[in-house]
Amino acid sequence: MPTNRRFILERRPNGVPAAADFRLSEESVPEPGEGEFVIRNIYASLDPAMRGWLDDAPSYMPPVPLGEAVRASTVGKVVASKSADFPVGTWVSGLGAIEEYSLSREGGFTRAIDVSSVPSPSNYLSVLGAVxxxxxxxxxxxxxxxxxxxxxxxxxxxxxxxxxxxxxxxxxxxxxxxxxxxxxxxxxxxxxxxxxxxxxxxxxxxxxxxxxxxxxxxxxxxxxxxxxxxxxxxxxxxxxxxxxxxxxxxxxxxxxxxxxxxxxxxxxxxxxxxxxxxxxxDYLPRFAEGVTALAGWMGEGKLRFDEHIDRGIENALPAFLRLFEGTNEGKMILQLGEP
Missing domain, CATH: 3.40.50.720 (NAD(P)-binding Rossmann-like Domain)
Structure with missing residues (x-):
């Protein structure tokens, strides 16, 4: 059986995040309950806003709890499901965590995506995603x-x-x-x-x-x-x-x-x-409008977008720190598995 490697927040960073603030854990892959499904995460988005989620301070999202995987937008594939809306094999994008498998359920931020219409599924974390x-x-x-x-x-x-x-x-x-x-x-x-x-x-x-x-x-x-x-x-x-x-x-x-x-x-x-x-x-009800416009400009050759992909959950911290060092060349993405 596969194990679920997770990038855990061990303590609150003071200034620039350090290796001692995190740990990698290996746990069992979760089992879905009724209305739930398990996603094998292929890509995780690394964004500057995530730094604020690591602090125990008021923000537009609650802090990442100590002992939990660091929150991140992800793209992946459903590998186990008890949800009619998200059958096995469905590609999805949503707000998950830096972990190889995530348990999700109906009614959240997770949405099905059509990866056949884009050069790479990772595009749903860059030009067709929150960015x-x-x-x-x-x-x-x-x-x-x-x-x-x-x-x-x-x-x-x-x-x-x-x-x-x-x-x-x-x-x-x-x-x-x-x-x-x-x-x-x-x-x-x-x-x-x-x-x-x-x-x-x-x-x-x-x-x-x-x-x-x-x-x-x-x-x-x-x-x-x-x-x-x-x-x-x-x-x-x-x-x-x-x-x-x-x-x-x-x-x-x-x-x-x-x-x-x-x-x-x-x-x-x-x-x-x-x-x-x-x-x-704030614009969740209008996401379809935005994706349609962006995809249209892409098709017309009016938008160039670049992605910087580092590989392996063990490289989560150095990849994240690229955002503050300015060493990334494009949207910073961590690849957690093979498509």
Missing amino acids: GLTAYFGVVDVLAPKAGQTMLVSGAAGAVGSLVGQIGKIHGCRTIGIAGGPDKVRRLTEDYGYDVGIDYRGKDRAAIEAEIRTAAPGGVDLVFENVGGDILDATLDCLADRAVIALCGLISEYNSVEKVGARNIWQLIVHRAMIRGFLVS
Whole structure:
């Protein structure tokens, strides 16, 4: 009989997660009860937001309990079932955990997916998953762009940011991306179609602000914020009047022991600007709309997406830390098994 290897949260991280914060356990594969089914997880999504779930702090989701597998979005295949809606052999995507087998039940976040229509099942964790849907609804619904507006994206070479810039171009925006290092900045313009790429590495807030002003002398109309810290504060000094900021993430602060926060929000008053936080889960009833639009743009060759796949549950921590080191090149995914 197979065993279920699970990536367990052993203690709450203090700052950057360390190996001692986790352990690998080997347990029996769960048995489904009535209305339940067992998924063999093939891919697990690694996302910056997961860092917040490891803390015992108020958030939009409860903390991962100590002694439990780390929560993650997954793609896998049903291997045992007592559910008529999820028979054996069904490919599914949902909110599971970093473990080789997960027990799920009807009525949750898990949905059946058609893997025959995509290059790889992993695409349901990138362009057709929460990453793509975050970019889609963050641009289309929160920013509501108009042709000719200037859009600034931080973390622009990341999984979400790279799609945001392309969706902005589809809507007729001039796009400016901020990323770290010359290779990522090159990818912004050459691979993702950004009009301007800005490298923040080795620069203070004043230098970043100066580059934004040069790229957008008339001010920035739309901001898709993934980073926070000095980058957000520099951006706030460069807003156009009545600018809109979609606040998606603050990755620069996720591992900070002392939270800093934005220090320049006075500029929201100066420019009569609006900042709005959002969660992709708010749009669950509209997911089909987003997937249809994204798949359509893919088919038309208007969207490029990249995936960075590391293999093996034993590599869960170093793969996760890539997100904060900036060493991943595309959506960070951990492959747990063979399709």
